[in-house]
Amino acid sequence: MASSTVTHRPGQGTADLLAGCRAWRRWLILGWHDFRLQHHRTVIGPLWQTLQLALWITGLALIFGTGFHRGVENYIPYLAIGLATWNVLSSCLLAGPQIFQKNSSLILNFNAPLSLYAFREMVVILGRTLFQLPILVVVLPLFGIHLTATMLWAIPGVIAVLLTGFWVMIVGAVVGTRYRDFKHAMSSIMRFLFFASPIVWGPVPDTARALIALYNPVAHYLEVVRAPLLGETPSLTSWGVVLFCTCVGYPIMFALFNRYRASIVFWL
Amino acid sequence: MSETNSEPQAKKPVILVEDLSLALPIYGAKPRKRGAKTVLAVGGTLQSLGRRSSSVLALDRVSFTIEDGDAVGLIGHNGAGKTSLLRVLGGIYKPTAGRCEVRGKISTLFTNAIGLNQNGTGLENIRLTCILMGMSKAETEAVVPDIVAFSELGDYLELPLRTYSAGMRTRLGFALATCMNPDILLIDEVFTTGDRAFRSKAKARMTSVMRNAKTVVLASQSPGLMKEFCNKIIWLEHGRLYKSGDAEDILEDYANRHAGEPKKDTSDDD
Numbered sequence: 001m002a003s004s005t006v007t008h009r010p011g012q013g014t015a016d017l018l019a020g021c022r023a024w025r026r027w028l029i030l031g032w033h034d035f036r037l038q039h040h041r042t043v044i045g046p047l048w049q050t051l052q053l054a055l056w057i058t059g060l061a062l063i064f065g066t067g068f069h070r071g072v073e074n075y076i077p078y079l080a081i082g083l084a085t086w087n088v089l090s091s092c093l094l095a096g097p098q099i100f101q102k103n104s105s106l107i108l109n110f111n112a113p114l115s116l117y118a119f120r121e122m123v124v125i126l127g128r129t130l131f132q133l134p135i136l137v138v139v140l141p142l143f144g145i146h147l148t149a150t151m152l153w154a155i156p157g158v159i160a161v162l163l164t165g166f167w168v169m170i171v172g173a174v175v176g177t178r179y180r181d182f183k184h185a186m187s188s189i190m191r192f193l194f195f196a197s198p199i200v201w202g203p204v205p206d207t208a209r210a211l212i213a214l215y216n217p218v219a220h221y222l223e224v225v226r227a228p229l230l231g232e233t234p235s236l237t238s239w240g241v242v243l244f245c246t247c248v249g250y251p252i253m254f255a256l257f258n259r260y261r262a263s264i265v266f267w268l
Numbered sequence: 269m270s271e272t273n274s275e276p277q278a279k280k281p282v283i284l285v286e287d288l289s290l291a292l293p294i295y296g297a298k299p300r301k302r303g304a305k306t307v308l309a310v311g312g313t314l315q316s317l318g319r320r321s322s323s324v325l326a327l328d329r330v331s332f333t334i335e336d337g338d339a340v341g342l343i344g345h346n347g348a349g350k351t352s353l354l355r356v357l358g359g360i361y362k363p364t365a366g367r368c369e370v371r372g373k374i375s376t377l378f379t380n381a382i383g384l385n386q387n388g389t390g391l392e393n394i395r396l397t398c399i400l401m402g403m404s405k406a407e408t409e410a411v412v413p414d415i416v417a418f419s420e421l422g423d424y425l426e427l428p429l430r431t432y433s434a435g436m437r438t439r440l441g442f443a444l445a446t447c448m449n450p451d452i453l454l455i456d457e458v459f460t461t462g463d464r465a466f467r468s469k470a471k472a473r474m475t476s477v478m479r480n481a482k483t484v485v486l487a488s489q490s491p492g493l494m495k496e497f498c499n500k501i502i503w504l505e506h507g508r509l510y511k512s513g514d515a516e517d518i519l520e521d522y523a524n525r526h527a528g529e530p531k532k533d534t535s536d537d538d
Binding site for chain 2: 029040041107111267
């Protein structure tokens with residue numbers, strides 16, 4: 001018989017995260033179901049994700065392509081990969097602050113690890129990304145980029161993006177549940193961040209843009225995924241920044257979650 | 269099973285609560301009065317009504333023990349702390365002081381609003397709720413027929429959950445909560461929306477659950493229901509344990525306390 005001692009103890013956040021990891025079957029099923037139900041009663045279902053990315057690429061290419069293609073060799077693939085990666089990061093940043101609020105009735109009535117809801121959200125985001133990948137598979141060869149071994153380097157890049165997305169989500173969830181301004185602040189920041197990151201524009205060397213691309217961490221995340229797929233090697237600076245951001249996030253996440261895990265329920 | 273020691277078979281304690289306190293912080297409230305502690309007819313003790321923060325002492329140094337096989341009723345006025353106590357027992361709230369130890373698998377029925385997705389069908393929600401409660405796919409499939417049969421919702425199970433009435437949700441929720449064969453079943457006041465036919469079924473199910481020497485903690489406003497099900501009662505007032513003990517004695521005291529009040533139409537004469 002399982003015993004649960006419900007008292008104030010340090011390490012509750014870590015215990016919650018471990019329990020969340022162990023419950024992988026739960027959040028996998030719940031997340032996939034969640035994703036499917038987002039397209040409930042629509043005709044084309046999840047193909048909306050594919051269509052959205054296609055439309056976005058077309059629109060941005062037409063409007064910004066002529067003005068901003070300097071510094072970018074192959075604009076459309078550059079844009080497509082950048083957008084797909086941006087979607088993952090921005091979804092994590094935006095979804096984070098609202099997760100616990102969104103699930104407040106479940107949290108207050110079922111005893112489940114809080115991290116389960118974060119994992120579930122990650123599954124939904126991955127589901128969306130899955131339906132965006134076909135666009136890349138079509139666009140890249142169309143513009144002359146074919147499979148090479150260098151592309152495999154994108155895999156660690158994607159893993160870094162996902163790991164960062166997770167800690168950002170948990171930290172966002174903890175802060176956002178307590179301070180309701182946070183989700184609004186996040187949405188404003190993301191809007192700005194989209195233009196401050198080299199997605200529709202390229203970092204032409206020795207210009208202000210290159211400086212922005214250097215100091216914007218998101219730029220480096222884009223770089224580590226995009227460069228290998230375009231046949232280049234990502235710079236060591238980019239990998240340095242990405243590794244730093246990924247690693248510094250986890251102690252922060254554990255510290256916050258451990259300290260406030262017991263209080264989060266009271267903030268709902 | 270023969271006991272090797274000479275004592276009569278003592279019941280194992282499954283819920284141990286010692287000096288349990290729960291202070292609920294309240295955010296975003298802008299009360300007009302400041303400072304004073306207000307004692308009201310209902311609710312927990314308001315600890316502070318400040319401009320910045322308010323808190324309610326939902327539970328105040330509550331201590332009790334519940335043994336294996338007990339069917340415990342929680343009674344008290346509105347806001348006495350019944351739901352808060354159930355949530356602490358269920359592991360949803362962590363106490364702000366004191367200890368609460370629960371030994372065994374817990375299943376909770378706290379709300380009618382069970383439903384992971386209002387747009388999903390009844391059957392889909394059954395499966396998802398089972399998975400959320402921690403059952404594997406195989407276990408889920410094994411209990412689905414039992415839930416379908418017990419809830420008596422028939423073809424309604426193919427329709428979205430948002431089309432269900434509150435009573436229908438209670439049926440579904442109750443079936444779900446009892447299907448897991450938990451060691452400890454925690455139930456909040458949800459029976460009021462079930463119809464009479466359902467309530468007699470629920471009683472039958474409860475009786476069988478209790479016959480398996482499992483433990484039940486039930487919060488209710490209906491003394492009739494308590495008399496039917498419970499062998500022990502815990503009476504909370506403003507977050508404090510007022511009285512606890514044998515169901516009959518406590519219920520008599522409770523009835524005497526409220527003797528002067530008009531009788532509520534709770535239809536508990538089943």
